[in-house]
Amino acid sequence: MVVFGTIWWGNALSMIAGYPVNFRLKPPGHFAMASYGLLMLVPAMLGLAMLHGADHGVRRLFFLFELVWMADIGAYFAGRRFGKRKLAIEVSPGKSVEGAIGGFIAAMLVAAVSAPWVFGYGRFDWLPLLLLCAAVVGASIIGDLTESLFKRHRGVKDSGTILPGHGGILDRVDSVLAAAPVLALGLALLGI
Numbered sequence: 001m002v003v004f005g006t007i008w009w010g011n012a013l014s015m016i017a018g019y020p021v022n023f024r025l026k027p028p029g030h031f032a033m034a035s036y037g038l039l040m041l042v043p044a045m046l047g048l049a050m051l052h053g054a055d056h057g058v059r060r061l062f063f064l065f066e067l068v069w070m071a072d073i074g075a076y077f078a079g080r081r082f083g084k085r086k087l088a089i090e091v092s093p094g095k096s097v098e099g100a101i102g103g104f105i106a107a108m109l110v111a112a113v114s115a116p117w118v119f120g121y122g123r124f125d126w127l128p129l130l131l132l133c134a135a136v137v138g139a140s141i142i143g144d145l146t147e148s149l150f151k152r153h154r155g156v157k158d159s160g161t162i163l164p165g166h167g168g169i170l171d172r173v174d175s176v177l178a179a180a181p182v183l184a185l186g187l188a189l190l191g192i
Contacts, residue, residue: 002050005043005181008036009139012146012178019090019149033150040146040177047180050188059118063111064136064183068175070110071103071137072144078102087141092148100141107137124192132186136179143178 015022028036051060079099087095111133115124 001046002043002181002185005039005047006139006185008039008043009142009146009178009182013142016088016091016142016145016149019088019152023153027153036150040143043181044177047182047184048176050184051180054187056118056120060183060187063114063118064176064179066110066114067107067133067136067183068140068179071107071140072175073103074106075099075103075141078105088145088148091145091152095145103141104134104137108133119192124190128190129192132183132190135186136183139178139182140175143175146178147174 048061048064051057051064054060075095076099078101079094079096082098082102083096085097086093087097087100108130111130115126115129115133119129
């Protein structure tokens with residue numbers, strides 16, 4: 001199921017790239033949107049369970065959250081300072097390429113500093129782990145953009161009202177939904 005979730009996020013990238021033309025030509029119906037929801041939620045929950053169930057599971061969860069949060073924070077500040085080229089203007093006009101690069105840099109710095117504490121000194125190869133972290137950050141950006149796409153498609157500003165001023169619960173977890181199965185699958189494949 002985590003593999004299916006990872007594949008789904010690759011498909012989400014193609015939806016983002018083709019928006020809004022693809023949704024105008026063939027708008028997804030209620031069944032398709034419900035299926036998308038399941039493909040987002042179930043693999044994420046299983047990925048979180050895999051991370052938590054492994055050695056030092058709580059540290060692994062915090063490692064995931066660090067990557068996602070630092071990518072988001074780095075993207076915000078780099079985008080505000082240097083942002084000129086839009087990342088996906090039809091989906092989320094406020095996001096920039098420079099912001100995404102800043103998010104990658106911030107997350108990779110945090111990954112390099114915290115990986116030995118999470119996984120143990122000398123118990124992993126740096127290059128494969130950092131490549132995995134880059135993929136996780138990429139997935140987190142795709143998760144954020146996908147949630148923005150769904151909101152834009154439905155013509156709503158917020159995904160809910162439980163957290164006023166935060167765009168809804170999905171705005172707080174969209175990146176984690178995409179990043180969790182990628183990190184869990186990647187660590188399993190790397191044997192870490």
